[in-house]
Amino acid sequence: PVVPYIEVVHDRGAIEIQRGCSRGCRFCQAGIIYRPVRERSQPEVVQAIGEIIANCGYSEVSLVSLSTSDYPHIDELVASLSHRYHNLALSLPSLYIDSFSVELMDSLPSHKKTGLTFAPEAGSERLRRIINKNISEEELLKTAAAAFDRGWTGLKLYFMLGLPAETMDDIEGIISLVDEVRALCRRAKGRTPQIRITLATFVPKPHTPFQWVAQESEQGLSAKHELLKQGLRRKGISYPGKTLKSACLRQHCHEEIGD
Ligand code: SF4
Incomplete structure (x- = not known):
C-alpha cells in the first residue's frame, strides 16, 4: 500500500x-x-x-x-x-x-x-448557455436555499473570468448572484454567511470546442477583476488576490510547451 x-x-x-x-x-x-x-x-x-x-x-x-x-x-x-x-x-x-x-x-x-462547493462558472444564464453549463439562476438559488435550510452557513463558489463572449454585464451578474445568495442566507438564518469566491481565468484548452478562442488580454482581465473586487467588497465574502498573474503565467507555459 x-x-x-x-x-x-x-x-x-x-x-x-x-x-x-x-x-x-x-x-x-x-x-x-x-x-x-x-x-x-x-x-x-x-x-x-x-x-x-x-x-x-x-x-x-x-x-x-x-x-x-x-x-x-x-x-x-x-x-x-x-x-x-x-x-x-x-x-x-x-x-x-x-x-x-x-x-x-x-x-x-x-x-x-x-463545506459545500459549487461551480456556476459564469454570472449570467446567457454566458452559462454559451459554455454549456446549463444551470438557471432559479436552480442555483434553490440549491443555495436548500443548503442554508439544512444548516450550512457558508458556501464556496467557483467562477471563471475571460470566457468567450463575456462582457462586463456578465461580471455584474456574478456580483448580483453572490449578493442574492448572501441575502438568502441572511433571510433564512438571520446572519451573514461566509462565501468564498474562487476565480479561475479561462485558458483555451486543446481538443475543446473553445480551443481556437484567444485568451483575453491581461488588461481586459484586470478591469474585470477590479470590477469584481469592488462589487464583492462585503462582509462575509472572501475574494482571492493572485488569480490574474498565475493565469497569465499558465497561458505562457501552454504556449511555450506548445500544447
Ligand atoms: S464537463 Fe468538465 S467542468 Fe463540466 S461538469 Fe463535467 S468535469 Fe465539470
Whole structure:
C-alpha cells in the first residue's frame, strides 16, 4: 500500500468511482479527453475502500470523479459505506449544482460534513448557455436555499473570468448572484454567511470546442477583476488576490510547451 511518510495536503484515501463526465462544458478538457463515461460497480468500490482502510489505515476516503453526483445511485453507495464503515469520513468532491447534491452531503454523519462547493462558472444564464453549463439562476438559488435550510452557513463558489463572449454585464451578474445568495442566507438564518469566491481565468484548452478562442488580454482581465473586487467588497465574502498573474503565467507555459 502507498502511505505517505510526510504530512501531505490531501491526507486521505482516494478511490476513483467514475471516469469521464457527460455534462459537456465547452471549456473543459477533462470532460472531452476522458470520454466515454464509465463507472466502477458499487461492490467494487465498497471492497476497494475496505482494502484502503485495512492496508493504509485511513479514516477518510474521497470518492473521486469529475462529477460525483452523476455516479448512478450515489446516494445508495454513500448510505452503504456509512453503514458498513461507521468511523469513515467520506469526502465528495465535484458536485453538480442541485438540491440532490445538498441532500447527499446532508446524508453524511454530521461530524463528517465538510463545506459545500459549487461551480456556476459564469454570472449570467446567457454566458452559462454559451459554455454549456446549463444551470438557471432559479436552480442555483434553490440549491443555495436548500443548503442554508439544512444548516450550512457558508458556501464556496467557483467562477471563471475571460470566457468567450463575456462582457462586463456578465461580471455584474456574478456580483448580483453572490449578493442574492448572501441575502438568502441572511433571510433564512438571520446572519451573514461566509462565501468564498474562487476565480479561475479561462485558458483555451486543446481538443475543446473553445480551443481556437484567444485568451483575453491581461488588461481586459484586470478591469474585470477590479470590477469584481469592488462589487464583492462585503462582509462575509472572501475574494482571492493572485488569480490574474498565475493565469497569465499558465497561458505562457501552454504556449511555450506548445500544447
Ligand atoms: S461538469 Fe465539470 S468535469 Fe463535467 S464537463 Fe463540466 S467542468 Fe468538465
